[in-house]
Amino acid sequence: MFILESLSNYAKTDRTALIYGADSLSFAELERQSNAFAAYLLKTFGADRTPVLLYGHKELSIPAVLFGCLKAGRGYVPVDTTFPPERVRQIAEEVQPKLIVDLYGLGLAAETVLDGAALRQILDGPGEACRETWIRPEDVAYMLFTSGSTGKPKGVQITAANIAAFRQGVAPWFDLDLDGGVFLNEISYSFDVSVCALYYALSRGMTLYTVDKQTLNDPKRLFAALRESDIDFWVSTPSLAEICVQSEQFCRALLPKVRGFVFCGEVLTKKLCGQMFERFPSVPVLNAYGPTEATVLVTAAQVLPAMLKDSRPVPIGYAFENVEARIVDREGKTLSAGEAGELLLIGDSVSPGYFKRPELNEKAFFLDEATGKRGYHTGDLCLIDQGLIYYLGRLDGQVKLNGFRVELEDVENNLTRVENVARAAVLPVLTDGKVTALTAFLLLEAPDGLPSLQRSKKIKAALAKTLPSYMIPRKFVVVDAFPLNTNGKVDKKALAATL
Ligand code: AMP
Numbered sequence: 001m002f003i004l005e006s007l008s009n010y011a012k013t014d015r016t017a018l019i020y021g022a023d024s025l026s027f028a029e030l031e032r033q034s035n036a037f038a039a040y041l042l043k044t045f046g047a048d049r050t051p052v053l054l055y056g057h058k059e060l061s062i063p064a065v066l067f068g069c070l071k072a073g074r075g076y077v078p079v080d081t082t083f084p085p086e087r088v089r090q091i092a093e094e095v096q097p098k099l100i101v102d103l104y105g106l107g108l109a110a111e112t113v114l115d116g117a118a119l120r121q122i123l124d125g126p127g128e129a130c131r132e133t134w135i136r137p138e139d140v141a142y143m144l145f146t147s148g149s150t151g152k153p154k155g156v157q158i159t160a161a162n163i164a165a166f167r168q169g170v171a172p173w174f175d176l177d178l179d180g181g182v183f184l185n186e187i188s189y190s191f192d193v194s195v196c197a198l199y200y201a202l203s204r205g206m207t208l209y210t211v212d213k214q215t216l217n218d219p220k221r222l223f224a225a226l227r228e229s230d231i232d233f234w235v236s237t238p239s240l241a242e243i244c245v246q247s248e249q250f251c252r253a254l255l256p257k258v259r260g261f262v263f264c265g266e267v268l269t270k271k272l273c274g275q276m277f278e279r280f281p282s283v284p285v286l287n288a289y290g291p292t293e294a295t296v297l298v299t300a301a302q303v304l305p306a307m308l309k310d311s312r313p314v315p316i317g318y319a320f321e322n323v324e325a326r327i328v329d330r331e332g333k334t335l336s337a338g339e340a341g342e343l344l345l346i347g348d349s350v351s352p353g354y355f356k357r358p359e360l361n362e363k364a365f366f367l368d369e370a371t372g373k374r375g376y377h378t379g380d381l382c383l384i385d386q387g388l389i390y391y392l393g394r395l396d397g398q399v400k401l402n403g404f405r406v407e408l409e410d411v412e413n414n415l416t417r418v419e420n421v422a423r424a425a426v427l428p429v430l431t432d433g434k435v436t437a438l439t440a441f442l443l444l445e446a447p448d449g450l451p452s453l454q455r456s457k458k459i460k461a462a463l464a465k466t467l468p469s470y471m472i473p474r475k476f477v478v479v480d481a482f483p484l485n486t487n488g489k490v491d492k493k494a495l496a497a498t499l
Pocket of ligand 1: 293
């Protein structure tokens with residue numbers, strides 16, 4: 001596999017693979033530690049290929065665990081600490097891992113559970129490189145759990161071949177004459193944008209400058225880290241840059257070496273592009289797009305000043321060379337250039353499907369008869385004009401909030417499990433076409449007599465047990481009855497009008 005080849009090649013150099021605070025890890029160490037982890041897996045679990053579940057955040061030891069899994073021919077499931085314990089347990093129950101690496105002492109059950117100290121011993125232990133056991137192209141390399149409309153997260157399976165296709169597709173866009181250099185590594189490993197750092201940047205011998213969530217949430221620490229980072233290449237959600245541009249410090253002087261910004265994962269506003277052009281003159285800004293189900297990114301384009309004057313939104317880009325982007329109507333008929341419809345993606349980076357979700361797979365994925373390749377229904381409303389794809393919104397209840405993917409039904413289902421909540425409807429609050437918060441409308445089983453602030457606090461605390469904080473609505477509005485539309489469903493448009 002290309003990433004494992006690259007790691008061995010760079011292990012012969014004196015390059016640094018990772019920096020996290022005052023600590024760092026060379027490519028040679030990453031190679032040695034991932035070999036040691038692979039050796040441990042092979043010795044302890046033999047030929048078993050059950051994926052390893054890893055619960056952690058941005059610890060320096062994580063990449064060695066992930067690559068060690070691949071070297072031992074099995075996949076991994078990274079679960080970030082943003083997931084509350086109950087959600088982590090749901091994931092573990094579904095995956096049934098034999099081995100869990102639990103860096104935060106969550107008390108998860110499996111045949112073997114390694115804590116930080118036990119992991120350290122293994123990583124410091126022996127292990128020779130052994131290519132025969134490396135993961136095969138058709139094997140699932142990782143599984144990422146995203147919000148699922150049933151109220152439980154769903155696992156997107158990504159094979160080694162999918163990752164190779166992603167890398168091939170993204171290479172021309174990320175290839176800014178970089179050899180080495182520093183790459184921003186701030187996305188949790190359980191979200192797919194982190195794959196850019198792990199699989200693209202490291203395979204180009206770059207150093208991942210790691211920023212954890214405590215730093216991201218503290219502007220003073222964040223700017224100190226950015227100043228120290230000397231970043232060459234920046235990939236993030238627009239939301240992170242939106243926080244940064246609030247400070248005048250976010251400019252060329254802070255990141256004098258930066259050669260490119262790639263924004264992805266959610267709507268990139270013209271306002272942010274304009275601010276980036278001002279603060280970082282002549283540094284290319286790219287908008288890139290892709291769902292987890294088609295391996296991180298499938299389109300990209302440099303944002304040009306003229307695009308900001310266009311009445312249309314900033315385009316999400318051109319389809320990568322190895323991806324076909326097709327726009328279809330509700331009946332599945334291919335539409336012509338300029339017509340809006342659902343975006344289908346077809347190519348080698350499309351996932352083999354969700355883990356243990358045959359019905360969902362039937363709906364979301366298909367085999368394209370013309371090419372024999374797998375396809376995915378994105379649920380994104382788009383149009384293509386002269387090869388450039390424009391994102392116009394969602395066709396369902398999935399939204400992006402601060403870069404996080406949220407199924408509104410997931411929040412609704414979890415809300416109805418809260419005591420005294422009979423029914424719930426969750427709506428996105430939009431500012432400049434971007435979701436900035438969620439509001440929940442609730443029908444209670446019985447009047448609770450509580451002032452709204454107290455009720456909100458109570459419901460938020462109950463939700464925090466099952467949902468990550470980014471999925472918790474900001475506001476709760478109690479209604480006596482839901483407005484219904486003609487087919488008897490909650491009329492969300494009518495509710496939205498009251499926001
Ligand atoms: P995820 O699987 O978390 O990466 O979420 C994928 C979804 O995020 C896509 O289907 C889009 O709805 C949205 N998305 C990703 N990139 C962009 C972008 N550049 N502009 C607008 N929406 C985006």
